[in-house]
Amino acid sequence: MIISKVMAQLLTGLVFLSDISRYSIAAGTLSPIQPLRDGQTLVSAKETFALGFFSPGRSKNRYVGIWYNKQPGDQTTTVVWVANRSSPLSSTNGSLELNGNGTLTINSMIFLPMPMVALTNPVAQLLDDGNFVIREANSSEFAWQSFDYPTDTLLSGMKLGWDLRTGLNRNLTSWRSKEDPSPGSYVLSFDLEGLPQITVWSGSTKKYRSRLWADVKFDDRQDMRRRYGLRFSFHNNKDEVYYMYNTTGTELVIRVILDQSGMFKKFVWIESTSMWNIFLNYPMNKCQEYSRCGPFGVCNINDWAICRCLQGFKPKSPQERPLMDASSGCDRLTALDCKNRSDGFMTVTLAALPETSNAIVYTNINQDECRARCFKNCSCTAYAAVNNIRNINGGGLGCVIWVTELIDLRMSPHPTENVFVRLAAADLASISNKSSKKSQTKSVVLIIILSMAALIIPLIYFYSWGKKKMIHKDIRGNGEFELAQLQWSTLMVATHNFATTSILGKGGFGLVYKGKLAEGHEIAVKRLSRKSTQGIDEFENEVTFIAKLQHRNLVRLLGYCIKGDEKILVYEYMPNGSLDAFLFGKEKGDHLDWQTRFHIIEGIARGLLYLHQDSRLRIIHRDLKASNILLDIEMNPKISDFGLARNFGDCETMIKTRKVVGTYGYMAPEYTLDGVFSMKSDVFSFGVLILEIISGQRNRILLSNPHLYLLGKAWSLWNEGKVLDLLDPLIGNSFSVTRVMRCINIGLLCVQEKPEDRPSIASVVVMLSNDDAPLPEPKEPGFKAIFSTKHDAVSNQNDLHTFNDITLTEQTGR
Ligand SMILES: *[C@@H]1O[C@H](CO)[C@@H](O)[C@H](O)[C@H]1NC(C)=O
Ligand SMILES: *[C@@H]1O[C@H](CO)[C@@H](O)[C@H](O)[C@H]1NC(C)=O
Ligand SMILES: *[C@@H]1O[C@H](CO)[C@@H](O)[C@H](O)[C@H]1NC(C)=O
Numbered sequence: 001m002i003i004s005k006v007m008a009q010l011l012t013g014l015v016f017l018s019d020i021s022r023y024s025i026a027a028g029t030l031s032p033i034q035p036l037r038d039g040q041t042l043v044s045a046k047e048t049f050a051l052g053f054f055s056p057g058r059s060k061n062r063y064v065g066i067w068y069n070k071q072p073g074d075q076t077t078t079v080v081w082v083a084n085r086s087s088p089l090s091s092t093n094g095s096l097e098l099n100g101n102g103t104l105t106i107n108s109m110i111f112l113p114m115p116m117v118a119l120t121n122p123v124a125q126l127l128d129d130g131n132f133v134i135r136e137a138n139s140s141e142f143a144w145q146s147f148d149y150p151t152d153t154l155l156s157g158m159k160l161g162w163d164l165r166t167g168l169n170r171n172l173t174s175w176r177s178k179e180d181p182s183p184g185s186y187v188l189s190f191d192l193e194g195l196p197q198i199t200v201w202s203g204s205t206k207k208y209r210s211r212l213w214a215d216v217k218f219d220d221r222q223d224m225r226r227r228y229g230l231r232f233s234f235h236n237n238k239d240e241v242y243y244m245y246n247t248t249g250t251e252l253v254i255r256v257i258l259d260q261s262g263m264f265k266k267f268v269w270i271e272s273t274s275m276w277n278i279f280l281n282y283p284m285n286k287c288q289e290y291s292r293c294g295p296f297g298v299c300n301i302n303d304w305a306i307c308r309c310l311q312g313f314k315p316k317s318p319q320e321r322p323l324m325d326a327s328s329g330c331d332r333l334t335a336l337d338c339k340n341r342s343d344g345f346m347t348v349t350l351a352a353l354p355e356t357s358n359a360i361v362y363t364n365i366n367q368d369e370c371r372a373r374c375f376k377n378c379s380c381t382a383y384a385a386v387n388n389i390r391n392i393n394g395g396g397l398g399c400v401i402w403v404t405e406l407i408d409l410r411m412s413p414h415p416t417e418n419v420f421v422r423l424a425a426a427d428l429a430s431i432s433n434k435s436s437k438k439s440q441t442k443s444v445v446l447i448i449i450l451s452m453a454a455l456i457i458p459l460i461y462f463y464s465w466g467k468k469k470m471i472h473k474d475i476r477g478n479g480e481f482e483l484a485q486l487q488w489s490t491l492m493v494a495t496h497n498f499a500t501t502s503i504l505g506k507g508g509f510g511l512v513y514k515g516k517l518a519e520g521h522e523i524a525v526k527r528l529s530r531k532s533t534q535g536i537d538e539f540e541n542e543v544t545f546i547a548k549l550q551h552r553n554l555v556r557l558l559g560y561c562i563k564g565d566e567k568i569l570v571y572e573y574m575p576n577g578s579l580d581a582f583l584f585g586k587e588k589g590d591h592l593d594w595q596t597r598f599h600i601i602e603g604i605a606r607g608l609l610y611l612h613q614d615s616r617l618r619i620i621h622r623d624l625k626a627s628n629i630l631l632d633i634e635m636n637p638k639i640s641d642f643g644l645a646r647n648f649g650d651c652e653t654m655i656k657t658r659k660v661v662g663t664y665g666y667m668a669p670e671y672t673l674d675g676v677f678s679m680k681s682d683v684f685s686f687g688v689l690i691l692e693i694i695s696g697q698r699n700r701i702l703l704s705n706p707h708l709y710l711l712g713k714a715w716s717l718w719n720e721g722k723v724l725d726l727l728d729p730l731i732g733n734s735f736s737v738t739r740v741m742r743c744i745n746i747g748l749l750c751v752q753e754k755p756e757d758r759p760s761i762a763s764v765v766v767m768l769s770n771d772d773a774p775l776p777e778p779k780e781p782g783f784k785a786i787f788s789t790k791h792d793a794v795s796n797q798n799d800l801h802t803f804n805d806i807t808l809t810e811q812t813g814r
């Protein structure tokens with residue numbers, strides 16, 4: 001025993017010794033007596049970052065660099081800093097040394113630039129934030145730090161911008177290519193002219209620009225701050241002007257890079273997938289390209305023309321008139337008449353201020369004085385009062401005055417920046433005439449529409465009433481809708497006499513069978529449970545009514561059959577089955593990447609919108625859940641079982657639950673507790689669905705274990721700022737963090753306790769389809785009440801469990 005232990009120790013020792021050439025220097029310090037050879041790495045105390053020699057991609061050149069150390073596989077794919085990026089070594093005999101006076105050398109050649117003052121007892125250390133510093137051993141002040149010499153990456157705590165005292169300008173320069181870290185074509189730098197802004201240059205051409213700290217879309221800062229406590233900040237005083245973000249105190253690892261194609265990208269490290277996820281990619285659209293529409297041209301990505309002239313301006317080159325999709329820009333309709341003092345100002349609200357590098361900035365001036373200054377100076381073309389600038393001279397209020405053409409004007413759905421543009425009196429007058437005309441036209445159109453509707457709606461009503469008894473014989477119909485009354489015998493053949501092997505599952509109102517018609521058409525046959533007391537006429541009415549609900553996100557009713565007590569509905573067959581199988585069941589994870597999930601969420605929302613609003617009759621589904629969402633061959637979601645609750649469900653299911661139709665876990669508190677149902681209760685179920693789709697977890701209600709309750713979990717993660725932990729690990733890597741967070745936000749809004757707090761499905765559709773739509777902060781989901789209630793059904797855990805697990809798929813043989 002003892003001997004073998006000793007042997008083992010010896011062996012590990014030997015292994016260790018033979019491997020010594022690849023050892024890592026702990027605590028990340030390098031001292032003058034201890035060079036770092038090619039093959040060794042210097043690792044920061046918490047092993048977050050490592051420094052060593054590397055070759056990017058297939059390149060044979062050796063560089064000294066710093067990379068993120070927690071990434072599995074080839075870590076040099078996330079190099080965050082490169083020393084002397086233009087001067088690589090051609091062989092692996094490199095050695096990094098710290099001189100006695102505190103200067104770093106590679107094979108005796110000095111890194112540039114290095115500390116100006118000689119140190120006496122230097123150490124070099126790689127810190128956990130990725131900063132490589134040189135300091136006196138007995139001091140915490142850095143004599144030199146890699147953070148002052150960024151390459152293409154900005155890390156937390158790194159300053160982007162100027163130290164005005166030393167003239168140090170920290171900018172980002174892209175790599176030449178993935179395999180060549182030497183300076184490439186693009187530079188992102190802090191522009192001090194005019195109102196400070198960040199500009200990306202390609203050589204001497206501006207590619208795009210932003211006031212990062214002011215332009216929400218550029219850095220997602222509001223979302224990130226709210227979720228993670230992430231702080232993006234802009235500092236502007238007489239010594240320093242810089243932009244920075246700070247993740248200290250959060251779990252986040254973020255890196256921001258300017259890539260080889262000049263794109264500005266933000267990545268966040270996702271622990272659960274061990275991968276980097278892009279959460280910002282800028283520019284995202286044509287309008288973010290610099291001066292896309294030329295002087296006085298406004299770029300609006302949501303406009304079919306993209307470029308339009310500001311009001312009071314006309315395209316410079318007439319041939320561009322229809323589209324104006326060019327950068328030559330616009331001219332005034334009427335020349336200014338400054339001497340006569342007749343000019344005025346037009347207010348334009350934009351996504352961002354126009355190019356400010358050529359603007360003049362005055363501090364501590366209010367809006368009225370700003371206007372007066374612009375009015376007085378005949379070269380002034382526009383002014384803007386800016387509240388939150390902290391200018392180089394200090395102060396808060398700012399007045400920005402442009403004396404040139406206005407460049408790089410961008411419009412967005414939620415513009416925030418007011419700019420006052422000088423116009424000739426004539427142009428101002430015609431604009432105000434035009435806008436009043438517009439509103440007149442609008443009300444005229446509205447009146448016409450209303451009066452036409454008053455005439456037409458009764459007509460439609462009588463027309464469809466006359467056709468109510470439409471019954472057709474065939475199900476083949478060439479894409480055109482026809483409701484078929486099928487023969488009992490046809491269905492018997494199609495389902496092999498309702499064989500148990502044909503059962504697809506059990507829906508809310510009876511068993512569902514798969515069937516195949518003689519022509520090969522596949523159908524789903526729902527055999528309604530027999531207890532229904534409805535008469536034949538009523539049933540036909542109901543079926544005709546359901547059949548009229550047609551939307552691409554609703555399962556289509558193809559036909560029906562009545563024989564004696566038997567009432568049967570025939571639906572289109574959905575080859576991919578139901579969503580719950582993909583989320584929780586056998587097919588878990590298959591095909592369900594983020595794009596698909598989002599597509600499904602959007603589709604369900606649209607289907608529900610149709611039921612609630614767009615169909616002629618307002619339908620409340622009452623039992624929206626993952627097993628009621630079917631997927632077609634292209635993974636388009638289709639809501640099933642709609643329209644049934646009104647007439648087919650009530651008696652039977654009410655007996656079972658005493659009070660309610662629906663599924664625990666999806667039911668809104670007001671329904672569970674008081675039996676009150678509204679469209680907002682469907683919204684609640686939809687919110688649960690969103691969270692289930694994102695998390696891949698079922699919303700279970702087990703009184704013994706409230707932690708399994710997904711809404712509770714989502715709510716606490718939301719408040720802890722760790723909402724990404726909710727993500728299904730199977731979701732893959734290609735998702736937008738902002739989108740995901742928006743979706744979770746929307747999900748939480750939908751499951752709020754009070755129905756009146758929940759958005760309507762119409763607002764949900766807007767929120768989902770428009771990334772710019774602002775989202776309210778959700779209140780606590782309505783689940784407390786469920787856990788505190790003594791409601792009969794709820795207190796019976798077993799019952800609940802089965803209830804939760806009734807799905808179309810768990811009983812299928814697929
Ligand atoms: C490293 O190798 C290169 C070529 O292989 C050689 O020119 C150079 O002198 C070597 N440097 C050191 C420090 O050994
Ligand atoms: C770093 O680059 C400078 C020129 O850019 C060069 O003079 C110096 O020798 C290089 N140092 C190393 C260690 O390659
Ligand atoms: C440190 O020593 C190197 C030579 O070993 C020299 O080139 C460099 O100028 C010295 N640095 C300072 C700050 O004195």
Ligand SMILES: *[C@@H]1O[C@H](CO)[C@@H](O)[C@H](O)[C@H]1NC(C)=O
Binds near residue numbers: 120121
């Ligand atoms: C650090 O040590 C140097 C000499 O080794 C000494 O001159 C200096 O005062 C010390 N600084 C501090 C902060 O102790």
Ligand SMILES: *[C@@H]1O[C@H](CO)[C@@H](O)[C@H](O)[C@H]1NC(C)=O
Binds near residue numbers: 157246247248249
């Ligand atoms: C970052 O934030 C932490 C926590 O608020 C703070 O202690 C630290 O000084 C900040 N870092 C920088 C560089 O501002």
Ligand SMILES: *[C@@H]1O[C@H](CO)[C@@H](O)[C@H](O)[C@H]1NC(C)=O
Binds near residue numbers: 169187189201
């Ligand atoms: C970027 O920084 C470097 C080093 O400070 C400087 O030489 C260069 O001019 C800067 N580029 C721009 C566009 O500001």
Ligand SMILES: *[C@@H]1O[C@H](CO)[C@@H](O)[C@H](O)[C@H]1NC(C)=O
Binds near residue numbers: 337340
């Ligand atoms: C300026 O005012 C004068 C007198 O009011 C008028 O005659 C002249 O036409 C005006 N100029 C323009 C360009 O409107």
Ligand SMILES: *[C@@H]1O[C@H](CO)[C@@H](O)[C@H](O)[C@H]1NC(C)=O
Binds near residue numbers: 360376377380403
């Ligand atoms: C208008 O402002 C510009 C820019 O500050 C200045 O050069 C020009 O002299 C001013 N003109 C007048 C009439 O004040």
Ligand SMILES: *[C@@H]1O[C@H](CO)[C@@H](O)[C@H](O)[C@H]1NC(C)=O
Binds near residue numbers: 426429430433
């Ligand atoms: C604006 O409308 C008023 C009356 O409606 C008219 O007198 C005036 O000429 C119009 N101005 C322009 C520039 O069309």
